[in-house]
Amino acid sequence: GLVYGSYRQPRELVWIFGMIIYVALMAEAFMGYLLPWGQMSYWGAQVIISLFGAIPGFGPELAEWIRGDFVVSDATLNRFFAFHVIAVPIILLALVVLHLIALHEVGSNNPDGIEIKAKKDENGIPLDGIPFHPYYTVKDIVGVVVFLMLFAVVVFFIPEMGGWFLEHDNFIPADPLATPEHIKPLWYFTPFYAILRAIPSKFGGVLAMGAAIVVLFLLPWLDRGKVKSIRYRGGLYKGILTIFVISFLTLGWLGTQPATPGKTALAQVFTGLYFAFFVLMPVYTKLDRTKPVPERVTFK
Template sequence: KANKDARGNPRDGIPFHPYYTVHDLFGLSVFLTIFCAVLFFAPTFGGYFLEHNNFIPANPLKTPPHIAPVWYFTPFYSMLRATTSTSVHIWMAVASVAGLWRAWSLRRHPLRLAVLAAGMAFLLWALATVDAKFWGVVVMGGAVISLFFLPWLDHSAVKSIRYRPKWHLSVLLVFALAFVVLGYFGIEEPSPTGYWISVTCTFIYFGFIWLMPWWSRLGEPRPVPERLVYHPH
């Protein structure tokens, strides 16, 4: 607002009409086109929008060979299925490495180091003794809850992806691809190949989120224009 022309209009601003009006109408028309295409030509969408099992006559003497949730739950369902005793051992190894790395950074703080050691011992004991099905539920729920912490986990100096290092976009695309792959294997029947791919994508998912305080600070961001810099009053 400080950068205005002789008429008092912001130099960096544009009128709402017709620019934003046309912009919103275009988005609305695209949505209605896709909506009507699904509604009139593919209401079931191959069993993704309306599940295929809903059209199978009920048979109390036969259990369906494969039961999958609705498509928007399949990534988290895939994480649930990928959490077995084998993957729990991998989680234990990852937790041990993370604990040792943190212990090295706290080597000059004996009290904090003792608390960390006690916490790691309890965590490893719980992972080793509690059934993997329980940890599958924890992983599935944690995958959803973790998303709520993203605003506080992002420690980048700039917020817009436009001014961040280019490889930040690559990291985001890998995360998105892993999420889509998890969704695909959540629909498919279990298989050894699908299991290991799901395990890998699960670690990519959590690694992207919980390592964000570290990797989001790496790289040199591009200069942000002054008009986009927020100055608190």
Template sequence: MTISTRFQRWIDERAPGLGGMARKHLTEYYAPKNFNLWYYFGTCNLLVLANQIITGIFLAMNFTPTAADAFDSVEYIMRDVEWGWLIRYMHSTGASLFFVTVFLHMFRGIMYGSFKRPRELVWILGVLIFVALMAEAFMGYVLPWGNMSFWGAKVIISLFGTIPYIGDTLVEWIMGDYLPATATLNRFFALHVIAMPLMLLLLVVLHILALHEVGSNNPDGVEIKKGPKGNRWDASKPADGIPFHPYYTVHDIFAALFFLTVAAFIVFFAPTFGGWFLEHDNFVPANNLATPSHIKPVWYFTPFYAILRMVPSFAGTAVWGVLAMFGAIAVLGLLPWIDRGKVRSVRYRGAGFRIALGVLVCAFVGLGLVGAGVTAELIPAWFPGADITTWENAFGRLMVAAYFGFFVFLWIYTRFGFERPKPVPERVTAHH
């Protein structure tokens, strides 16, 4: 009897549930055997989450959450703590890479219809993870207490002031002061380090458990549980499924190593990524008397910030822009009920869906460029003498209409039977 077998038996005798849980979610979890490149990003999400937690613990050991000392404590980490610069850059780069993998993971879900029955709960939990991640990232962005952190916090928290009757009181309650200050930092630090990571971990566990109850979707959108049984490992298991471990864990390890290589190049050679991952204004201490020339959020918030800016104010209030910004996220959670199509995968869906999906991607990227101020820089070069504000507003509002138009079109397109999908195969068409 080998040492590993003896150790496994020792564990099974004392905690039999652990072995059963591991088998259920690894060796006895049968996944479709036609997964492709798009399915690696879920593993990358877990990898980055682990990186953020581990590096965040070490950063918290040397961080002081006060308005007087926060910026200096970050400089102390960067200059005097041994390997502190590496830990800080791993954390800041990890935040951006987290959103890269999450955006691609969600796009894959929309593209292959992973939000459709019976996976509605899996999708909703995923959207909740996205919301929690955005809250976690925003609070982490404020903590270094650079000048953009201060003004970003002031602008975003002030949005709650648009709520009728209680808005001003709510803003003061969140800040703990009349301006972002030590009270704000203490609250955000506690939430960023303790509350939000716990919520994220809980949601991630629930997301994975819900997924393993109904099974993974695949690029064909065909349910392998309903297909023929009897593969070469287990006659009672789906013929088009393979054990997640070791077959997909080996592939995921390769994907993780490639992802880590790319991340390492960024951390060592371009940690600020030209101001996209870490803005230049955030290397200047917070100053409530010196407003940055362009107040803009970090890149992964820019599409939603653009929606906030582009929706016009009515009756002197920006509440409609705030509602549109939060609605852009909420509408994702409603996707299982918006899309009434019978076919899951983009491979077999009608041409209208594929065109609309391309428009959605272009709209999201376009909104990101507007929110980051890139379009304002390009307009004078492309259209000399043009009014920058007018052209930027026209382009931005077109992108807002295209973004929300995707969901409106999808509901009409599928609800009234305009879609003409291709025949869907009874079994998956590509084998591992």
């Protein structure tokens, strides 16, 4: 999306639905993470749910309502199981349908960022358009097959993936009286966890972590560039995007490490760079020197 501008007009709604699906998948992953009832599952849930308690006014009551008890217990496990297996998948299915409806309305983006509906033949069919079947269906089937092959390799041969997928501490049954030395989320949450820890205030950290996700929803209105695709962007945008990617990956690594003064300071620097990418986007996308965009898709 960031590379080819898939969030730009007229695909704002497609992007919003995609982001809601992303958040729903995060909720699905978090609730599923508690189900093994290991040490990291238990204490990870305890840490994340306790963050809701930082909300002024009704935070403690909200955290207790989410847990269903004063601490993470069987009540929490049962409701998370129900949400993970039934509620969230149904919500995801509905969101996927809405996402596809929105996509069908405006059409897919392309690497050139050109609206192909502007050039049509005498039958009203876009000159650079291709039928969904067999082109997209075959492409998606190939993608699914490759994914299932990799998935099978992980499941049957390397399920632990060196501790990245299945952590050693999570093979220990949950014990509310024994806190692990280092509590960390799974790798796909670590960039946001690093942002959370970078802010000294608990409530400030919660706000920063939430803002790191919410700001992604605003991309269609923050980007003021004249072109969509990175093929025709200038060096300014490419350089800033590179810094953003490095910042995100570094935050992901920092989120897996124990908090030390040095690493906390580093997390604060990269958190600032993460947010600067979005806050300054209206400025540098306007100043960026772009290349002329062709009228037709180049098929490179």
